[in-house]
Each structure stands twice: as C-alpha cells, then as structure tokens.
Amino acid sequence: LIAMSIDSPYKSTILSEFEKKVLDNLVAEGFLKISKRGYVLPTRKGRIYLRERENIRGIGDVVEIIANGKRIGYRELPQAIKELFPGAIYLHGGKIYISLGIRGKKAYVKPIPHKMPPVSTSPLYYTVPEDEKTLDRGIVNGIPIEYIELKITDIVYGYVVKSFPSGETIRQQLLEKELSYGFKTKGILIYMPPRADWNEIQNAEAFHAIEHALISAAQMVIGAAPTDMGGISFPSGHIYIYDAFPGGSGLSKLLFEKLEKAMDKAYDIVSRCTCEDGCPRCIFSPYCGNNNQILSRRKAEKVLGEILTLKIRYKAEHRFGKPLV
Ligand SMILES: [Zn+2]
Ligand SMILES: [Zn+2]
Structure with missing residues (x-):
C-alpha cells in the first residue's frame, strides 16, 4: 500500500x-x-x-488492473497470478470482468455483461518450497518441526471453471503459458512419517488432507484468516505451512509455538466429520491448487490419530514426490 x-x-x-x-x-x-x-x-x-x-525481493510487488485502457485497481503478488490469469473471472467494485492476461506488471481485464451465465474460476497451481535457513527447531508429539526461512514459487498452470454459486466443476482448462511468482517468507516445516504399507498416492492423500486441516486449525488456534497462510505437502510426509505474504507476517512463528494445539484441532477436523472421505465441512478448501483432488479425510485421521496416541519419535527422511497445495 x-x-x-x-x-x-x-x-x-x-x-x-x-x-x-x-x-x-x-x-x-x-x-x-x-x-x-x-x-x-x-x-x-x-x-x-x-x-x-x-x-527485500518480492515485497510490495503489485499488478495494476487495467480495463478499457483505464486503471481500475491493484492486486498484490502472488495473489494476482492466482486471480488474474487469462480467462479468470474477476469481481471488482461490484462488476464482473474476465482477465485477458498479465503482461509485465499489468493485468488487462474486460467487463462482461451481468447476463452471462454465472460462473467462477479458480486457479490450478502448485508451489515449490526451497528451504533457506532454519531459525528454530522442536519436537511435537514425536514429530520434528522447524521454523524456517524459505523461498516460495507459485506456478499457475490452469484453472477450473465452476458454476456459481453451487461450485460444481464445469471444466478444467490449461494455460498456454504458465505464470509464476517467487518470494521469500517464513514458515514451518513438519516431518511426518509416511506409511510403508501405502503407496505414494495414498500417502499424498493423507498429507495433503492434513495440510488443509492444519491451515483450518491455524484459524482457530492463532486467529489467522483463511488466506493468511499457505500450505504444501509431499508424499514423503513433509508439510510446509508458511506466511502467504512476501517477507512473512509472524503468523507461522505463532503457529510454530502452538503446533501441539493445532495438531489436536486438525485431528478433530478430520475425525469428527461424518462424510465419506472429505467434504467442504472438513478438509475441502476453496484455495486448494488441485480442485480438492488427492485428499483423503480417513487417511489423514489414521496418520494423525497414530501420531497423537503413540507419540513415537520420528527421524526426518529425505523429501520426495510431487508437491500438492
Ligand atoms: Zn467431511
Ligand atoms: Zn489442496
């Protein structure tokens, strides 16, 4: 600002x-x-x-939003690439726009008539974390945790068109050219144990669901807003929860200190729902980069349940597999 x-x-x-x-x-x-x-x-x-x-790289980067040659507003990065990719439906000042794309630090949008079929879009993206420096370490329920400085790179590769307001997926579209943005921030790295009797996809389903549940738990435990923190999970059991604002906001430091409570809350979220294996009441998130695919509430319940009851000291292993956000 x-x-x-x-x-x-x-x-x-x-x-x-x-x-x-x-x-x-x-x-x-x-x-x-x-x-x-x-x-x-x-x-x-x-x-x-x-x-x-x-x-400090990445701080204060904003994209200007241009409609009919006139600037109508700004959007900060990285949010801008997730909301203004070409084809995105963008609401601003009570009007509906469609994005024509981002060039340089400008996003070009075109107003669309209100009569258009009501749809919304959400980005398909993944995020690559690069650990830069460990600032603090701890053990929670036998699980090693670190508070770290890291570089986050968001890569938007497509989007989902959904009916509005029901949120049903109509179609998925890939972008001709991926959009990416990198910034430095601070976050927590949690090393959970992958299960040897599950394959990579099954482990990915569990840790992706735990990551979503931890972000919801952070809202209850430290009062974070839904978009204040980002999360990335790997099938190897590595979970990152980080400050979504470039440079960091201090929230992940708070969460690092209250992670035991947050893990309890996350277990409540995944164990108390009565749905088949994941729904908007428990682990689905409107900010998921995968349209809430590869998520399993029951597998998350199993992994978290064992961690919380057995509290077995786990030794961190190497990270592998595809990141899910
Ligand atoms: Zn549910
Ligand atoms: Zn997700």
Whole structure:
C-alpha cells in the first residue's frame, strides 16, 4: 500500500476490506496519510520505511488492473497470478470482468455483461518450497518441526471453471503459458512419517488432507484468516505451512509455538466429520491448487490419530514426490 501510494495517489475506495484495515493501521502508525480530497499519500516515515525494505525481493510487488485502457485497481503478488490469469473471472467494485492476461506488471481485464451465465474460476497451481535457513527447531508429539526461512514459487498452470454459486466443476482448462511468482517468507516445516504399507498416492492423500486441516486449525488456534497462510505437502510426509505474504507476517512463528494445539484441532477436523472421505465441512478448501483432488479425510485421521496416541519419535527422511497445495 505504501509502494502504491508513492507510485501514484489512490483513494481507499479501490481497496478490498482487508486492505482498508491495513490502511487504517498504516495511517495510525504514521506511514501513510489521507489528503483532504481523500487520496492516500506516503509520509516521510513511510518513504524511509520503503527505502529500507526495497532490497527485500518480492515485497510490495503489485499488478495494476487495467480495463478499457483505464486503471481500475491493484492486486498484490502472488495473489494476482492466482486471480488474474487469462480467462479468470474477476469481481471488482461490484462488476464482473474476465482477465485477458498479465503482461509485465499489468493485468488487462474486460467487463462482461451481468447476463452471462454465472460462473467462477479458480486457479490450478502448485508451489515449490526451497528451504533457506532454519531459525528454530522442536519436537511435537514425536514429530520434528522447524521454523524456517524459505523461498516460495507459485506456478499457475490452469484453472477450473465452476458454476456459481453451487461450485460444481464445469471444466478444467490449461494455460498456454504458465505464470509464476517467487518470494521469500517464513514458515514451518513438519516431518511426518509416511506409511510403508501405502503407496505414494495414498500417502499424498493423507498429507495433503492434513495440510488443509492444519491451515483450518491455524484459524482457530492463532486467529489467522483463511488466506493468511499457505500450505504444501509431499508424499514423503513433509508439510510446509508458511506466511502467504512476501517477507512473512509472524503468523507461522505463532503457529510454530502452538503446533501441539493445532495438531489436536486438525485431528478433530478430520475425525469428527461424518462424510465419506472429505467434504467442504472438513478438509475441502476453496484455495486448494488441485480442485480438492488427492485428499483423503480417513487417511489423514489414521496418520494423525497414530501420531497423537503413540507419540513415537520420528527421524526426518529425505523429501520426495510431487508437491500438492
Ligand atoms: Zn467431511
Ligand atoms: Zn489442496
């Protein structure tokens, strides 16, 4: 928001509800001010802050949203590539747009008439984590955990068209060209034991479901919002839960300290549902990069149940397999 205000003045009316809350805080802390005509402007403190942060890669990167040659708003990265890929349906200021694609730091969108069949789109993507530095270590229920600095690369390769509001999948579409964005952040790495009597897909189903459940549990345990944290799971039992905002937000540090409680909550989520093997009430997530495929509530219940009751000390092994988000 500070970077945007230096780039060109804007009014708070173009911001999302969350951004408005952040704006209020930045004004209260003296990083931004509001002019008499309602424009958001940087203060001296804000400019100094930004200059000091500029060398950190990925912070403050925003995409301008252009409709009919006019800028209608901004979207920060990495969210922009997940919401404005070519073909994306994008809601902004009460209007419906379709994205024509992102070039450089600009996303081009076209308004579509309200009469269009009501559909929504969600991105198909995967995320590659690169561990950079271990900041802290621990053991929870026998499971090794680390608080780490890491590089996250999101790769959007397609999207799902869903009927709105029922959310039923109509079709899947691959992008001609993948979109990717990399940034540094902080997160937790959890080393869970893969089961020797399950194949790679079965283990992937379990850990992907545990990853979703842990992100839901984080909302209850530390008060995180659904999009504050991202997650990646591997069939080798490696689970990453990280701050979704470039540079980190401090939430994963809080979660690192309360992981025992979060694992209990995650077990409640996967064990208390009465569905067949996963549903929107337990492990399905609207932010899943796989359209909630390769997820098994029952396998997650089995793995977490054994960890919580047996508390066997597990020794971390090498990571392998395809990342699921
Ligand atoms: Zn369920
Ligand atoms: Zn997922």
